[in-house]
Amino acid sequence: MSLRHSLSRFALLGLFSLLAACSVLPESETLRIFLLPTAPVEPHASEPTRQQALRINTPQASRILASQRIAVVPQGNEISAYGGARWSDAAPVLLRDRLIEAFQRDGRMPSVSNEDANLYADYSLHSDLRAFQSVYIDGKPVVLITLDTRLVDRNTQHTLANRRFEVRQPASDTGIEQVVEAFGKASDRLSREVVDWTLANTQQ
Numbered sequence: 001m002s003l004r005h006s007l008s009r010f011a012l013l014g015l016f017s018l019l020a021a022c023s024v025l026p027e028s029e030t031l032r033i034f035l036l037p038t039a040p041v042e043p044h045a046s047e048p049t050r051q052q053a054l055r056i057n058t059p060q061a062s063r064i065l066a067s068q069r070i071a072v073v074p075q076g077n078e079i080s081a082y083g084g085a086r087w088s089d090a091a092p093v094l095l096r097d098r099l100i101e102a103f104q105r106d107g108r109m110p111s112v113s114n115e116d117a118n119l120y121a122d123y124s125l126h127s128d129l130r131a132f133q134s135v136y137i138d139g140k141p142v143v144l145i146t147l148d149t150r151l152v153d154r155n156t157q158h159t160l161a162n163r164r165f166e167v168r169q170p171a172s173d174t175g176i177e178q179v180v181e182a183f184g185k186a187s188d189r190l191s192r193e194v195v196d197w198t199l200a201n202t203q204q
Helices: 003-023 091-106 176-200
Strands: 032-034 054-056 069-075 078-087 112-114 123-137 140-153 158-170
Touching: 032 176, 054 091, 069 176, 078 176, 091 112, 091 123, 091 176, 123 158, 123 176, 140 176, 158 176
Parallel strands: 032 078, 054 112, 054 123, 069 123
Antiparallel strands: 069 078, 123 140, 140 158
C-alpha cells in the first residue's frame, strides 16, 4: 500500500471518528416561550369619566429583570432564571402592556397609550420595576412583583402622586407552568390597583 493511500485511509478514519463523536453529543435544550397569562373576563367597561389622556411608559428595571428570562430567587439573595424558559417579551414590556390592557378593560380613562405611540397625553405614568420574580418560601414558589410608580402632570411636569405597589401570589406547584400562571394572576391584581390609584389622583 502506498504512502498516499495510507494517509488517505487515516484521514477518512479520522473523519468518521469525528462524525461519530458529534452524533453522541447532547442535543440542545428546547426553549419554551411563555406569554403572560391573564384571566378571561366578560367585557364590562365602565362609562368614560376622564377626558384626559394617559401615557404609560415602560418601567425601568435592572438588567436581569429587563430581559426575557423568567427570574427566580431560590434562596437568600441569589437571583437566577428558569432554564429552558423565556417570556415572549422583556418583562417590563409585558407589564406595561398589561397595565394598558387593564385601563382599556376598565373603560373610565379610554385614551391610554405607551411611549412608542408618541401621542398627546395629559398625564404620564413612570415606574421602576423592583421585583418581577418567583421567590421560594418554605420550599414553595411565590411570585413577587414590586413596582414604584410616579404619576406626572405633563403640562406642569409636577408629580401628582407616588406609590409602591407590591403583590405576592403563591404558585399552585413548583412547575414552570404553575409559576407562569401565578405571574399572570399577580400582574392582573397589580394592574387593577394601579388603575384605581391613577384614577383617584387625576382630575375629572
